[in-house]
Amino acid sequence: MARSQAQDVIRCQYCEDEPAVFHCVPCGDELCPRCKVFHLKSKVASGHNIVRLSERLHPTNQIKMCEVHSSKAYEACCEDCQVPVCITCIQEVHGKHAIGKIQDLFEKQKTKTENELSKMKTQYKSKIIQRIKDFKNGESEIKTSHKDIRQTMKKQAQDFIDHIRAILKESLDESSKNETEKLIEISQYTAEAERFEQNLDQLIEKFETLTESSHPADLILYRKRNHDIFKRLKFPEKINLTMPSFKIGQLSKSQNEHQFGKFTSGHISSLKSSDGSLQVKDLSGSASVKPSTKKELRRSVKLSVIKTQIRELYHVSCRDERSAYISGDGLGIQLKDKSGTELDNISTDGQPFGLAVMQDGSLIYSDYDNKVIYRVSPNKQTTTLINTEDSPSGLCCTRLGDILVCMCLFNTAKVVKYSSSGRKIQEFETDQNRRRLFFYPTFVCDNINEDICVSDWSMNKNVVVLTKSGNLRFKYDGKVQAGRFKFDPYGLATDSLGHILIANNANNAIHLISQDGDFLSCILTENDGIALPHGISVDTHDNLWLVEYKNACVKVYQHLF
Structure with a gap:
């Protein structure tokens, strides 16, 4: 292509004297009017398509090479397949299809595309602009909201x-x-x-x-x-x-x-x-x-009676001053408040033989048959906390966060102390004179002086109290007056004054003794309407919760002021 050095003018590719006015699309030549005539007379396989030079850059006047046969240009379209084709494409694939002009298919697709383009410009564009605006407003609201929350958190913290x-x-x-x-x-x-x-x-x-x-x-x-x-x-x-x-x-x-x-x-x-x-x-x-x-003792005052559907009740453990876990004959553990509303129901694989609440709010219970202590976390995830060597029954969580478990298997009877993570710390089986402490320990609790109180359900029917190191302090047999009381100790609990409360199942009474083993009173008896008390627990307000074995109910009493 010849160009003048003085002027930016395209010259005819053949004579090089006259300015080029036309462009041959297939050949790519620039032509003046005179040379155009001679050019049209030359023979080419695709024929000549002469356009004015100003139109040569329009897409329809450009040559597009076939994607399948890169040496061939698109020359037509397949109307059946709606694709552009070259000569080789027609010969190899589209020979029996309807073949038309590229321009005709282009015009149809152009009309459809222009309609879609109009829709995108008028509808989609405005919608996406509004959507972006909404998103940015959302970002601003999130920042403002979190700023306000952080200010509230700081104020709440203060x-x-x-x-x-x-x-x-x-x-x-x-x-x-x-x-x-x-x-x-x-x-x-x-x-x-x-x-x-x-x-x-x-x-x-x-x-x-x-x-x-x-x-x-x-x-x-x-x-x-x-x-x-x-x-x-x-x-x-x-x-x-x-x-x-x-x-x-x-x-x-x-x-x-x-x-x-x-x-x-x-x-x-x-x-x-x-x-x-x-x-x-x-x-x-x-x-x-x-x-x-x-603080002085006074007559116990009944605060609440909670009915249950459990046929025989065995255990109760207070979660706080408002609610307690209960269990009995069969599977499952219920959490009820003082009004009797069921707050939770926990499924178990075996019948629980003891319940206790840990310092982090987790519930633990013993499975006697499977020799396992299970832990139910506050988010209700149940895991195995301890695999015990003997069959576990009653258990408690101490004020220091440890776990005491009653163990019985054939001739073995002991209380074992574990850490909150399940590590064994100490076993209590014999006293300082190597004499057997228990025959069948069933309930256990600790006192404010760290004494360990155990209900020994056996031929002796005693409450055995040990020091924290395991030395025997005393045994309480319930015989406060000759011939008056039969004694069959079941559930145990202690209050904030160090009193030991004992459920006497044989005489339908709750004994109250000092931390040194002195009988103080029966704070509840048959005359108060209790029958066959089994498990007991004292909440954080010193209220006594007790379950009655046959009546399928939980009763709550106040015994201190």
């Missing part, structure tokens, strides 16, 4: 911190107040003892004078006038000290004691003399009355 500080102050104040009260209380005992000592010293001095340096008649007359001197001389009472405790709570927004912890007051209780007197007299005959304790 409120929670302030709340915790208030709980801490209240708990510290309560501890300080309790310390002051107890120091005043014990100082009164100390003053009485010191007064007794002073009077005793005076009496000793008097007796020494009468026996060593006085006239014999003086001693005789003094003894005559004071023949009851030792009857009036009453030794001061001993006291039983229970140290205050602090129960670590779970983080929960439901109640303060779960958020931070619950302060449990220590107390001072007098050990009564044989005649029941609580008086301390000095030699002059004046009496001093022991100050009352902070």
Whole structure:
């Protein structure tokens, strides 16, 4: 192609003198009007398609090579297949098909495409613009929403911190107040003892004078006038000290004691003399009355009766002060609140022989037949926590987070302590003298002083209480008065004062004993309408939950104030 150096003019490819005006599409030559005539006379297989030079770049005037036969150009279209074809395509594939012009098929497709193009421009374009706008608005809303939430979280966190500080102050104040009260209380005992000592010293001095340096008649007359001197001389009472405790709570927004912890007051209780007197007299005959304790027993008050469809009830374990897990004859464990509403129902492969709630809120239960302790997490995932060597029955979670399990198999009877992860820590089978502790341990619980309390359902029918190291502290046989009580201990629980509560199935009663094994009272009996009490549990508010074996109901009582 020849071009002028002075002007940007396309010259005729043949004469090179005249400007080119035409373009031959098949040949690709630029032609002036005179050379166009001679060019049309030349023979080419595809023929000539002469267009004006200005139209040569239009797509319809360009040569498109076949995708299948790259050396051949598209020359027609197959109307049956709706595709462009070259000569070779027609010969090899489309020979029997209807063949038409590319331009005709192009015009049809162009009309259809233009309609679709119009729809895309008018409808789709506006819709996608609006959609993008919506998305961007959504992004803005998300950012704003999260910003507001983070501000709310920060405020809530600050409120929670302030709340915790208030709980801490209240708990510290309560501890300080309790310390002051107890120091005043014990100082009164100390003053009485010191007064007794002073009077005793005076009496000793008097007796020494009468026996060593006085006239014999003086001693005789003094003894005559004071023949009851030792009857009036009453030794001061001993006291039983229970140290205050602090129960670590779970983080929960439901109640303060779960958020931070619950302060449990220590107390001072007098050990009564044989005649029941609580008086301390000095030699002059004046009496001093022991100050009352902070918490006193009163008649139990029924709070709720919860009906169930379970034929025979065996076990109950409080989740909190509002609800408890229960189980009985057959499979499954129910979670019910005080109103009787069923909050959850947990399926089990075997019948549960013991229930307990861990510090993280998980439920654990024992499968006696399969020798397994299962754990049901708060999200209801059931896993095997412990594969036991012997058959597990009653169990509990201690205040320190460990697990105590009663084990029985043939002649083996023991209580085993595990960590919360299922690692065996300690076994309790014999006492410090290598004597057998249990015959058939069925229920177990711990006390505020870390004692281990076990209901031994056997020929002896005792409640066995051990120290945390496994030494025997005492056994309680329920014989508080000769011939009055039959004793068949089942469920056990302890309250915040260290009392041990025992379900006496044989006599339809709940025994209350001190942490040292002294009988205090029967807080519930047949006269209160209970029958065949089996499992019992004390919630975080010191309310007693008990299940009755045959009545298919759970009863809730308040026994402390």
